[in-house]
Every structure is written in C-alpha cells, then in structure tokens.
Amino acid sequence: MTDLSQAIAQLVDSLSTLSPIPHQLSVCFLWPEEVDPIEWLDAQPIYPKFYWQTRDGREEVMALGQVKTFTDPAAAENVLSTNQRIWGGRSFDGRTARNQRCLQSFFFLPQIEVARQDDTWTLTVNLGDDLLKTQAALSKVTMAHPTLSPPECHILSTEHSPSFPDWSAMIDRALTHIEQTDLQKVVLARKTSLSLDRPVSAAQLLKASRDQNRANFHFMLALDEKHCFVGSTPERLFNRHGEDLSTEALAGTIGRGKSAEDDLALAKWLLNDSKNVYENRLVVDDISSRLASHCQTLTIEKTPHLVRLRKVQHLKRAIDAALNKGVSSATLLDTLQPTAAIAGLPREDAVAFIVENEPFARGWYSGSVGYLSAECSEFCVAIRSALMMGDSLQLFAGAGIVPGSVAESEWKELDRKMSTLLSLLTPIPDSTLEKRAG
Incomplete structure (x- = not known):
C-alpha cells in the first residue's frame, strides 16, 4: 500500500498531465502507526489548518491551505462539486456591533485534506485554476512529526x-x-x-484532550500561527x-x-x-x-x-x-x-x-x-x-x-x-x- 509521501508524489505527477482539470483528486494510502495525526498536523507550515475527529472516533480529518474561502455557507453550497467539503464554522456574535473583530463565519475549501474513515486513509487535493499553487502546497507537506510533550506549565x-x-x-x-x-x-x-x-x-492541549476526553468531538481551527481555537465538545x-x-x-x-x-x-x-x-x-x-x-x-x-x-x-x-x-x-x-x-x-x-x-x-x-x-x-x-x-x-x-x-x-x-x-x-x-x- 502507498505511504503518504508516495501518495503526494503520485498526485504531483498527476497534476502535470491533467486535461481537463477536475475539481478534485484522491488517493488512498497507509498511515504510519508511529505518527500521531495531531503531531503531523502541528508540523505542517500551511494555513489555515483544521482538525476534526467525530464523537464516535470513526472519522478524523486534517485540512490544510485554502483554494477558496467563504463567509456565507449558502454561497459555498452553490459552488461545491461532488464530494468537496468546506471546513470551518460560525461564531456566536461575530460581525455585530458588540464584536466587530470576529468573523460571523469562516469556511474554507482546503487545498489538501487528509482523512481517515474507520481504518481507511485518503489524501485529497481540491483544485482551482492555479495548479502550480496546488503543487507548491503539496511540496511544503513534511513528514516530520516532532513528539508533542504534555501541556505542562504553571x-x-x-x-x-x-x-x-x-x-x-x-x-x-x-x-x-x-x-x-x-x-x-x-x-x-x-x-x-x-x-x-x-x-x-x-x-499540545488538543492531543491531551483527545487522549483523555473520549466520546467527544475534537476540533482545532487555526487561521494563523498565533491564534487558535480548540475544543472537545460532547x-x-x-x-x-x-x-x-x-x-x-x-x-x-x-x-x-x-x-x-x-x-x-x-x-x-x-x-x-x-x-x-x-x-x-x-x-x-x-x-x-x-x-x-x-x-x-x-x-x-x-x-x-x-x-x-x-x-x-x-x-x-x-x-x-x-x-x-x-x-x-x-x-x-x-x-x-x-x-x-x-x-x-x-x-x-x-x-x-x-x-x-x-x-x-x-x-x-x-x-x-x-x-x-x-x-x-x-x-x-x-x-x-x-x-x-x-x-x-x-x-x-x-x-x-x-x-x-x-x-x-x-x-x-x-x-x-x-x-x-x-x-x-x-x-x-x-x-x-x-x-x-x-
């Protein structure tokens, strides 16, 4: 079975010969058991990034980079192709007189989506008009995964x-x-x-929470390196x-x-x-x-x-x-x-x-x-x-x-x-x- 590096290389090769350009390409691969997906995601230099694990633990997703962003989910639904997913959310009080700084909603169609359904892993790229941008994003993906220590602090x-x-x-x-x-x-x-x-x-906090707080949804939305919203909700x-x-x-x-x-x-x-x-x-x-x-x-x-x-x-x-x-x-x-x-x-x-x-x-x-x-x-x-x-x-x-x-x-x-x-x-x-x- 193909590993992630081989899956990325396979998609990069495919991008150079595409005609016509599809909306999306996917390939199945084998995730290395020794790599924690949260540690892998943390090491990626591509933003925005989103982590998602369902409450039953059957689905886990890491979404990276943006082909398109949306502040209106209804507009996004009108342009999504088959099997494309946009990730993000809606705030409680964004873009109101009380909270002008926070967005009312933020959704993005990721350049790269790495997803597990039960034991099956899939690497997907969503393609826009600029294939070079997609190739550049794939080239930034690293297999480095420094071990995250527990969130120890005073x-x-x-x-x-x-x-x-x-x-x-x-x-x-x-x-x-x-x-x-x-x-x-x-x-x-x-x-x-x-x-x-x-x-x-x-x-660090997300990994510790996922490991201890079972039967929860786990999520992380990072728009940039400095600001991150994270949670484990029932x-x-x-x-x-x-x-x-x-x-x-x-x-x-x-x-x-x-x-x-x-x-x-x-x-x-x-x-x-x-x-x-x-x-x-x-x-x-x-x-x-x-x-x-x-x-x-x-x-x-x-x-x-x-x-x-x-x-x-x-x-x-x-x-x-x-x-x-x-x-x-x-x-x-x-x-x-x-x-x-x-x-x-x-x-x-x-x-x-x-x-x-x-x-x-x-x-x-x-x-x-x-x-x-x-x-x-x-x-x-x-x-x-x-x-x-x-x-x-x-x-x-x-x-x-x-x-x-x-x-x-x-x-x-x-x-x-x-x-x-x-x-x-x-x-x-x-x-x-x-x-x-x-």
Whole structure:
C-alpha cells in the first residue's frame, strides 16, 4: 500500500498531465502507526489548518491551505462539486456591533485534506485554476512529526469575567427577567483568562484532550500561527446525510462522583431533578418547533438518557428528522444556531439579554464548527473550548439559568465544565525544573 509521501508524489505527477482539470483528486494510502495525526498536523507550515475527529472516533480529518474561502455557507453550497467539503464554522456574535473583530463565519475549501474513515486513509487535493499553487502546497507537506510533550506549565494568574459577585448579580437580573417577561431560559457564560509561565500550543492541549476526553468531538481551527481555537465538545449541532437529519438536546448537568456509588447517586438525582429535566425539555421543544417547517417527520426520544463524560454527566434526548427536499445545510445552521442549550428561550430575547449583560464577547465560543458538502454535513457546538495565544489562554463555559437556579451552584457547574480542558494543564515536575536550572 502507498505511504503518504508516495501518495503526494503520485498526485504531483498527476497534476502535470491533467486535461481537463477536475475539481478534485484522491488517493488512498497507509498511515504510519508511529505518527500521531495531531503531531503531523502541528508540523505542517500551511494555513489555515483544521482538525476534526467525530464523537464516535470513526472519522478524523486534517485540512490544510485554502483554494477558496467563504463567509456565507449558502454561497459555498452553490459552488461545491461532488464530494468537496468546506471546513470551518460560525461564531456566536461575530460581525455585530458588540464584536466587530470576529468573523460571523469562516469556511474554507482546503487545498489538501487528509482523512481517515474507520481504518481507511485518503489524501485529497481540491483544485482551482492555479495548479502550480496546488503543487507548491503539496511540496511544503513534511513528514516530520516532532513528539508533542504534555501541556505542562504553571498558571501565573487567573482572571474570571465576570467575577463571582458580578456573576451573582447577573443571575439575579436573569431570574427577575424570567419572572417578569417572556424569557424562559437564558444561558450565561464566563470567560476565564489564564496567564502561563510558558507557551502551550493548541496541538499540545488538543492531543491531551483527545487522549483523555473520549466520546467527544475534537476540533482545532487555526487561521494563523498565533491564534487558535480548540475544543472537545460532547454536543452535536446536527448531522445530515441527504435528507436524514440527526440532532439532540444536551442540557442538564451534574458532576462525576468519586466512587461508582457516588456516580450512580448523582446520575439518579440528575435524571429526576425537576430543574434539569425542565431545562432539557425547553431545548427539545425549541429544536422541534424550529425544525417543524423543514421536515416531513420528526422523532424525539421520549425521556432523557444519561451521558457520562470524564468530568460531568448530562441529560440528552436524541432527535431525528426526515427533511423536506431542498433543505440546505446553510438553512439548518440558520435554523438551529444558536440552540436553546447555549443561548436560551425565546432565542431573540435570550441573545439580547446575553449581549446586554455578559461582560465579554463570545466570538467562536458557543458557535458551531464542522463541515458542509452537497451530500452530507456535520457540526458540533463549540463548547468546552479555548482560545489560545502563546502563553495566554481563554477558557469558556456556560450554565442554563431557569427558575430555581442558584448563583453559587451554577458557578460550580462552570468550574466542572472548564475542568475538561483546565485539568489537562499539569504543573511542571520538579525534576524537569531542576534539569532546566542546571
């Protein structure tokens, strides 16, 4: 079986004899077992770059370079050829008066896509008018893959936005708003900014998270060397294959126990807690009402089931639909994002409250990331995520506020959710420090 270097050489040879020029070329190859795909991607000097691994672990993709970029997914869907996929996502509040600097959406048709489906690896190049540009990109691909060390560092400072007193005041305002207006639920978030004693790369954090946080989507979007958005999220926005759609309501949270007995007791409490069950039902009702005009049939799981992750447990209900003919992935993005699980209900009222009360712009946090194509599309909700810039790191988490919410317990929920990534930053061992000092 061809290895990656041979597959690249094969495609380079093909490019010199193409007539007419196709939209895409692909070749299967054998991935070397000793090479970690995240380490390989980190070594590539080509931007933008995107990493994607599905929640079930069956698909893994590294996308590099850009043939075209899109700020409108609907426009992209109109020009994509068969089997072409664009990668990227939509932010929560980009290109608004509150957050002019962040893009509303960014998608790119990659020059190079390296993908695994189960155990089968494929190298694909998307071709534009300039074949020399494609050849140049392929020539930059390196098989070097320096081993990434764990994300070891010391946290010099931690700053919460909002602080706990401001969080408490914000929760009080939200509960008053819920009592006095049509607002039923609002999801309020916290940004935690860490200053580190040394740079930690997004790839280091992503690799550690992929290895420890199973049953999650893993993603990384790097527009350049300095700014990278990375995350490991349990929540799917939607998966579409033709006219078959799968989505879900993931809302309602409790921590993990210190023992199997504790875990079971917490799980039973969550499954029977009226506040959390109500919060989950609000999300189900919102999704089903939003999809109603776009689908022929809608099937909703009758009662929530439990999803156990490394640090938390969630309530989840699966939702499946048969779409009407002609419903695009861009339409589904508009319809489902932002979900009630990360904004609230009614959506417009909740977003207005968030914009007026949260002390920071969310940007990519609680947006969506993934891919779309004419044949199929999949997006996850960008929670359990971090914005990384060298020796500074911003973590984000949110909590659904409904009648009965208490500021202190919701703050602890934010801590539990942030620990998904925060717990991966391990202190530098004393022996390492002594060697460096020596």
